[in-house]
Amino acid sequence: MSYYGTNDFSYNSDFNLRVRDIKKGNLDFSWLDDARETVKVRRKDPRRGLTVEDCEVGPYSIENTPEIVRENRGLAPRGAILAEGSEQPDLGPSLNKKSDVWGYRVQRYWEEAMSRQWNVSTDVPWQDMDKHEIPDEVEIAFCQLCTLLSEVEMIATDLPAKWSHHMNSYFQEVKGFIATQAIDEARHAEVFRKRALAGAGLFRASVRGEHALKGILEADSYSEGSVFLHVLGEGFILTLFRSSEFISPTPVEQRMFQLVMQDEARHVSYGLQHLKYLMDNCPEVRPQINGFLDEAERHLTGLFNPDQLESMIVLGGKGTTPECIRHGIEVVGAFQGKQIEEYFHRAERAGLPERRERSPLLELQQRMIAGITG
């Protein structure tokens, strides 16, 4: 036990006397005195059920919450009555400013996440694995990719979990959304592990990749962690998933990537909308975010470690003959170019068009491709 409260309620004589009085039937109903504005919360569309957005009304609405939450540092849900003069415990949230965490449309992403959950055990056609023959080198390359992706998904599970309790409880929608992200990412780690074990097994863990992933987890602020994970990292991984579906050896892997792709794209959308909200409402952080991204983009190239790059080339070319490798290099080069271009476009839309000019990514990509071909 590391937390000892300021009051031992079990021995508090006032409290004990009051409980005895209540049990005798002497209720004072003081908790009914606080006047509440009555709100009407109903389903706007019965097919969606009662949504988070349906509950955005009156004093419960995020719109009616100040940019900086000062009065609540505990677990009170937004709109609850805080007892005057009483001492709520301070749970020490460090993210008390809406722009620290909020993203446009986050309520919708939460609902979408809840409705589009899937199950690794039953939604991937594992029963079809034996119907298809995969050449050994392609299978091993695929399992090398699964090994890296398992590492990536571990960090993507940990980052939202790390920041959730730092968020003020008034930002429940963001806490809820990143909780769905944590379960999505845990499911992704599960699917890649299961696929590897059902095939050739897990292969080399990535030293470079893990350094890159550590950079995400060690970000100094939630916004930095979010822009690194959601916009940069998951944006890149989304394109990698697209490519992986494209080069999937069989319909089993194809289905797997279709499903993980959907979750990943939702996380990217939230990250984009958080970055946009941050730039719109807190433009003074732009130099800090840019400085962070200068380093984060360098870190990210760690994901292009030689094992992963070679396995992608083998998968892209569907083999290890010189001709297959030549074709694989073309496929991987094309998707890397796409990763970078889509990232710049997202950054531009979020309000950071300067990334295209100052980013080290283009030069690094050219160096890597030259290294492979050269």
Place this chain on the structure above:
Amino acid sequence: MAIKFPSLDFFQELANRMNANPAEFEKLGFCDTVMGVKVDGDTSHLYSLTFDIFDCSDVRELSSPEGAEFDFMLEAPLSLWRESLESIQKHGQPEPAYTLNSLSHVGDRMKVVYDDPEGHDKFYRFMATIQAFVNQASDLEIEWA
């Protein structure tokens, strides 16, 4: 009875099938997007498909994308749409090279036209639903234009 491709009837039939099959599409989850489908040939055809929760609630043919508020538009020549649909008809689902993702990824055989990256990302957020929507053509008798 054969349905012509491309035609409004073709996409309306897919919409009808989707709306009559809640079990499959409710399992895939909410899908809220407006997408364009452009089929290039001697005469180009453009269709607007509105997905709303679990249904395809609106299908229409447009003379141009001007003014249409698409989240994204898939654009490909008729020959590629035909190859893709024939793959679906042969296997019940597309072979790996003919999924919407594969067609629109490396080589850009199918173009994904978009303005806002969030609209673009909807293509991926709802990929399983959109692919399942197209896969419903597996047992349609198609008359090619």
